[in-house]
Amino acid sequence: MAASSLASSPILASNIAVPPPPPPPPPPPLPMMPSKGSVPAPPPTKPLKNGAAPPPPPPPPPLPMMPLKGSVPPPPPPKPLKNGAAPPPPLPMMPLKGSVPAPPPPVPLKNGAAPPLPPPLFGAAKNLGPKRPTTRLKRSAQMGNLYRVLKKKMEGTNQEGPIPEGRSSQARRGLTGNSNGGKQGMADTIAEITKKSSYFQQIEKDVKKHAKSIMEVKGAITNFQTKDMTELLKFHKYVESHLEDLIDEGQVQVLARFEGFPTKKLETLRTAAALYLKLDAIVTNLKIWKVVAPLSQLLDRIEHYFNKIKGEVEAFERTKDEEAKKFQTHSINFDFNIIIRIKESMVDVSSSCMELALQERREMKAVENKKTPGSKTERPTKDCTTKLLWKTFHFAFRVYTFAGGQDDRAEQLTRELALQIESNLQHQ
Known part of the structure; x- marks a missing residue:
């Protein structure tokens, strides 16, 4: 009773300090209106109940990149799966027009072995194939020029290259014959x-x-x-x-x-x-060909035979690749080096003809030196010899064109023969 009266007494109540009331909380900040193109601020963190420090705020998301003109936008991030499995690999990107697609990644081997070597480049495949046959014939740096100079002096023309020749009947038919006759015969x-x-x-x-x-x-x-x-x-x-x-x-x-x-x-x-x-018989005939005087008759015979085999060999060379495939289909690898042997043998015969021409010229010159200068037979003899030398040189040039080259022996003989022809022309 006494306590309650003391508490209710106004005198005592004025001597006791009463704490002031707490200040009101500050008003919440006004939300900022996001500007155009900016990222909105994250929401304020909520205070924790147990007084622990709040976790740091997450980093702001990266600004979206505007795709460039003509570029491919990046794929969206994979969605997490419910069972915790790894997300599927992203789909391959379509290559742009004109670009080369990237090669697929190598497959990892189970036993740790080294991966296989990459395939060779496309250009490397062109180096494969049969090697060219070796031959002692080679292109001449002087033969074409000598022929043009001598042709101009002998025939009064500056026509380049060999004399055009009509194709023989053998060249048109080739070595296979006419297929129509076989059908009719059947x-x-x-x-x-x-x-x-x-x-x-x-x-x-x-x-x-x-x-x-x-x-x-x-x-x-x-x-x-x-x-x-x-x-x-x-x-x-x-x-x-x-x-x-x-x-x-x-x-x-x-x-x-x-x-x-x-x-x-x-x-x-x-x-x-x-x-x-057939081809081996040509080689045999050329190897046993007798190069004997007189030169004029020899040239007529050898030129006639050369015109015959030239058409046949050239016709065979045009179909050589096709014939080779047909033979290889039946396990027969034909030896096409025999064509090289034909050309080399033809060059040998031509060289022997040039040697005979130079020899006859030396013998004729020795006879001319014994004659009286200015005799009536001197001029016709020189004219006849020069024409025969030119015929020999012209035949050698045709053989050179057919064979695709000549050896060192033929190179030396053509030079000597050309000098002899020019010497005869100067003294006429």
């Missing part, structure tokens, strides 16, 4: 077969009689492969010895009765053997 053969029943009876007899020999040849032809022309000719002779008993017009019909007989390979084998024998 049609005639079929017509003849229909008239003679004994023909079919003979075929049946040959099939039974030569079955064992034909089956032996069939296996040998199927397994045959070579790049040696001597072996090719030997095998061709072996095959023909087993098939020679069959009549020519019925051989195809007989072989067709045996299933799987390599008829196309047999035809290719015969074509390759015949072609090589």
